[in-house]
Amino acid sequence: MTSGVSVESDGSGALRRIGPPARRFLARRKGVLVRLAVWSLAEAGQAFLVGYAIAHSVDRGFLAGDTRAGLLWLAAALAGVVCAAPVVRGVFAELAGLTEPLRDALVRRAVDRSLERALHGPGGTDRAAVSRLTNQVEIARDSFAGLVLTLRSFVFTAAGALLGLLSLHPALLVVVLPPLLGGLALFLATLRPMAAAQRRALAADEALGDHAARARAALRDLTACGTGPDRVRQGTRLVADAASAARALAGWAAVRTAALGVAGHLPVLALLVAVPWLRGRGVTTGALLGAFTYLAQSLLPALHTLMTALGAAGARLLVVLDRVTGPDPWPTDTRRATPVASGRAAPPAEAVPRGPGPVPAVELRSVTLSYGTRAEPVLDGLDLCVAPGEHLAVVGPSGIGKSTLLRLIAGTLAPDDGEVRVAGRAVTGRAVAERTLVPQEAYVFSGTVGENLAYLCPDADRADLDAAVRALGLTALVDRIGGLDATVRPAGLSPGERQSIALARAYLSPAPLLLLDEATCHLDPAAEADAERALARRPGTLVVVAHRLSSAVRADRVLVLDGVRAVCGTHEEVLARSPLYRDLTGHWNAGPLR
Numbered sequence: 277m278t279s280g281v282s283v284e285s286d287g288s289g290a291l292r293r294i295g296p297p298a299r300r301f302l303a304r305r306k307g308v309l310v311r312l313a314v315w316s317l318a319e320a321g322q323a324f325l326v327g328y329a330i331a332h333s334v335d336r337g338f339l340a341g342d343t344r345a346g347l348l349w350l351a352a353a354l355a356g357v358v359c360a361a362p363v364v365r366g367v368f369a370e371l372a373g374l375t376e377p378l379r380d381a382l383v384r385r386a387v388d389r390s391l392e393r394a395l396h397g398p399g400g401t402d403r404a405a406v407s408r409l410t411n412q413v414e415i416a417r418d419s420f421a422g423l424v425l426t427l428r429s430f431v432f433t434a435a436g437a438l439l440g441l442l443s444l445h446p447a448l449l450v451v452v453l454p455p456l457l458g459g460l461a462l463f464l465a466t467l468r469p470m471a472a473a474q475r476r477a478l479a480a481d482e483a484l485g486d487h488a489a490r491a492r493a494a495l496r497d498l499t500a501c502g503t504g505p506d507r508v509r510q511g512t513r514l515v516a517d518a519a520s521a522a523r524a525l526a527g528w529a530a531v532r533t534a535a536l537g538v539a540g541h542l543p544v545l546a547l548l549v550a551v552p553w554l555r556g557r558g559v560t561t562g563a564l565l566g567a568f569t570y571l572a573q574s575l576l577p578a579l580h581t582l583m584t585a586l587g588a589a590g591a592r593l594l595v596v597l598d599r600v601t602g603p604d605p606w607p608t609d610t611r612r613a614t615p616v617a618s619g620r621a622a623p624p625a626e627a628v629p630r631g632p633g634p635v636p637a638v639e640l641r642s643v644t645l646s647y648g649t650r651a652e653p654v655l656d657g658l659d660l661c662v663a664p665g666e667h668l669a670v671v672g673p674s675g676i677g678k679s680t681l682l683r684l685i686a687g688t689l690a691p692d693d694g695e696v697r698v699a700g701r702a703v704t705g706r707a708v709a710e711r712t713l714v715p716q717e718a719y720v721f722s723g724t725v726g727e728n729l730a731y732l733c734p735d736a737d738r739a740d741l742d743a744a745v746r747a748l749g750l751t752a753l754v755d756r757i758g759g760l761d762a763t764v765r766p767a768g769l770s771p772g773e774r775q776s777i778a779l780a781r782a783y784l785s786p787a788p789l790l791l792l793d794e795a796t797c798h799l800d801p802a803a804e805a806d807a808e809r810a811l812a813r814r815p816g817t818l819v820v821v822a823h824r825l826s827s828a829v830r831a832d833r834v835l836v837l838d839g840v841r842a843v844c845g846t847h848e849e850v851l852a853r854s855p856l857y858r859d860l861t862g863h864w865n866a867g868p869l870r
């Protein structure tokens with residue numbers, strides 16, 4: 277039961293894989309199975325006795341004028357019903373011998389898998405493990421118990437009832453068996469397509485829910501980028517898919533209900549219609565009553581329970597076994613979308629295409645960097661080429677290495693391996709005249725506004741400062757502070773105002789390369805767009821760790837770091853090539869990039 281299981285579209289693949297380990301599991305518990313069979317035989321005897329005693333109470337008792345014999349046979353039937361209680365108790369006691377070992381095995385398997393994933397997996401901690409250890413294992417145990425109970429009960433009760441019918445008169449079987457078997461066959465034929473329909477409906481529902489959640493989370497960017505109508509079209513398609521899947525499921529549910537009707541009610545109808553024919557073959561009134569008792573008391577309830585259990589508990593058991601024990605319960609897309617846990621990212625091995633231009637503004641050749649000798653590399657063999665004047669956006673989950681990349685380009689970090697070149701020269705340390713890095717936490721010092729703005733460009737004159745103030749939309753703020761010559765109180769500024777001042781300072785910097793590390797995260801989307809456009813207009817190259825989708829859309833190219841490989845290209849190109857980027861465009865503002 278604990279080996280790899282994966283439920284395919286119709287569940288048959290999972291059944292094939294579950295088969296051998298299930299047989300091994302049961303073979304190791306022969307004693308429990310034998311004791312269960314003994315209790316179940318008692319159940320079959322009880323089913324047999326009830327109909328048989330009713331038939332004889334009529335034929336040999338009340339209709340024969342012997343009331344005492346009739347009452348005695350009725351007492352025998354009653355004894356059969358009363359005996360059911362200890363039989364059920366015995367069955368439940370033995371059942372624990374099957375279900376508890378199954379639960380223990382599943383718990384062991386779930387713990388092993390989540391430890392393995394935490395230590396060696398691509399996404400770090402497995403947060404779904406708690407659900408698998410508690411909820412899903414309990415569902416598997418309950419579903420398994422329900423299946424064993426009903427399957428066993430159906431087989432033995434049906435055997436007892438059919439034997440009873442045979443003993444009353446073989447002609448009764450001729451009437452009852454065809455509709456019973458026909459309905460059962462129809463029901464079994466619905467199992468596969470219904471499982472497939474259930475799976476499809478579930479997937480369509482999840483896709484629709486996911487789409488709605490992503491759209492809600494990214495409303496601001498959708499509005500800013502004008503991609504709302506596209507999202508609505510996608511949503512309409514998903515709604516249509518979900519509706520069609522739900523219709524298919526309802527269709528199969530109708531067929532299943534029909535099967536239950538055929539197997540559950542047609543035998544009674546057939547028996548009623550065939551009464552004259554049966555009487556002609558010597559079937560007595562008592563035997564007819566006994567036959568109705570078998571149908572109403574034993575056969576049909578057992579059949580009903582079996583069909584319900586196979587349909588619901590069986591499907592649940594397959595799905596849960598698949599998630600708890602399957603070879604990889606995390607779908608590829610989800611795993612890619614999962615933010616890589618801090619410190620575990622090991623990005624690109626794929627060479628990033630070289631941009632145009634003779635001497636690249638930035639060039640990384642097989643750059644590898646780890647924070648510590650035994651730590652996994654944050655960047656691993658990364659190649660990158662940024663053309664002069666290009667505007668590049670860097671995106672990826674939190675902790676993947678975006679800031680590390682910018683620090684390497686800025687020269688505040690040196691690679692363990694490979695080479696970083698700016699404007700054709702190897703980066704050997706900080707060179708503010710060559711490149712300016714603006715971090716997320718903007719630095720504003722106690723001095724005049726003008727001194728703050730001109731910090732990287734002491735030669736800037738009044739006109740340059742005014743131009744920077746206008747370009748970055750700082751006029752209102754500077755007026756509020758009291759003009760360019762007024763003293764700034766850093767504590768009196770909001771984080772967004774501090775960022776605006778730092779961006780204006782970067783705007784005035786003579787460095788041909790500007791590196792923004794989430795430097796606009798405290799600005800609203802409109803202010804961020806204005807600032808990025810102003811910085812992109814200035815002569816030079818701009819590399820931005822993108823905080824919002826709109827920021828990536830504005831760039832000439834986007835570099836996606838995803839812990840496995842880097843993908844670089846225009847927004848449309850990376851949308852087509854990077855599943856992670858597609859995912860991030862949905863999660864933006866709700867995910868780790870915020």
Ligand SMILES: Nc1ncnc2c1ncn2[C@@H]1O[C@H](COP(=O)(O)OP(=O)(O)OP(=O)(O)O)[C@@H](O)[C@H]1O
Pocket residue numbers: 617618619620621647654672673674675676677678679680681868869
């Ligand atoms: N000085 C450091 N010492 C040790 N580990 C570090 C250091 N700086 C960063 N890291 C680790 O390196 C990995 C990459 O960090 P980095 O800041 O480059 O990621 P990021 O993609 O910029 O993330 P975020 O978007 O959250 O800022 C993370 O796992 C981080 O914990």
